[in-house]
Amino acid sequence: xxxxxxxxxxxxxxxxxxxxxxxxxxxxxxxxxxxxxxxxxxxxxxxxxxxxxxxxxxxxxxxxxxxxxxxxxxxxxxxxxxxxxxxxxxxxxxxxxxxxxxxxxxxxxxxxxxxxxxx
Amino acid sequence: xxxxxxxxxxxxxxxxxxxxxxxxxxxxxxxxxxxxxxxxxxxxxxxxxxxxxxxxxxxxxxxxxxxxxxxxxxxxxxxxxxxxxxxxxxxxxxxxxxxxxxxxxxx
Numbered sequence: 001x002x003x004x005x006x007x008x009x010x011x012x013x014x015x016x017x018x019x020x021x022x023x024x025x026x027x028x029x030x031x032x033x034x035x036x037x038x039x040x041x042x043x044x045x046x047x048x049x050x051x052x053x054x055x056x057x058x059x060x061x062x063x064x065x066x067x068x069x070x071x072x073x074x075x076x077x078x079x080x081x082x083x084x085x086x087x088x089x090x091x092x093x094x095x096x097x098x099x100x101x102x103x104x105x106x107x108x109x110x111x112x113x114x115x116x117x118x119x
Numbered sequence: 120x121x122x123x124x125x126x127x128x129x130x131x132x133x134x135x136x137x138x139x140x141x142x143x144x145x146x147x148x149x150x151x152x153x154x155x156x157x158x159x160x161x162x163x164x165x166x167x168x169x170x171x172x173x174x175x176x177x178x179x180x181x182x183x184x185x186x187x188x189x190x191x192x193x194x195x196x197x198x199x200x201x202x203x204x205x206x207x208x209x210x211x212x213x214x215x216x217x218x219x220x221x222x223x224x225x226x
Binding site: 044045046047049061062063064065097102103104105106107108109110111112 | 120151153155162163164165168169172174206208210211213214215216217218219220
């Protein structure tokens with residue numbers, strides 16, 4: 001069974017940083033693209049970016065809305081996915097999901113973790 | 120960015136009815152279109168990928184169609200458990216973008 005479990009969310013002040021983690025299990029982690037997606041309350045999801053699989057060199061792709069502030073990485077020895085978020089703004093407040101890629105879509109999602117950016 | 124215009128924004132239908140949700144892309148996305156279902160307080164769940172391929176475990180009353188810029192999700196014989204918000208997403212070109220969603224309720 002595929003499982004994705006995010007952690008690391010909470011309250012952070014504007015301008016601050018936060019790192020989210022996603023623990024993956026139930027599949028061969030290195031075979032898959034991994035995505036981060038966020039969803040503000042009551043709104044549509046927003047795709048943040050992905051990190052490619054081993055066959056594609058673990059390279060990354062970002063939404064321009066977060067490029068330069070957010071960094072996606074993975075630890076393939078621990079089956080962990082990360083999202084480092086810097087210079088956070090109020091508009092970054094959302095539930096953040098990790099997801100397993102599948103033909104460009106997101107086949108499996110974590111339960112999500114809330115991030116609130118507020119003073 | 121590719122814009123995804125989803126319609127209607129909300130929809131009320133009766134049990135057993137057939138409903139259709141549309142998604143219009145601002146440019147050709149060559150069938151790189153996914154549909155998701157999201158129930159309150161839950162993560163989105165993949166229904167359809169590559170415009171018309173049913174994800175494992177998804178009931179056959181769900182189907183997707185379309186090409187070019189126009190796509191649709193059809194739900195046959197609406198069930199009570201289908202009450203949800205539905206989103207389309209293009210994954211042809213980065214950034215992958217979502218439609219604004221369709222809230223499906225029972226009449």
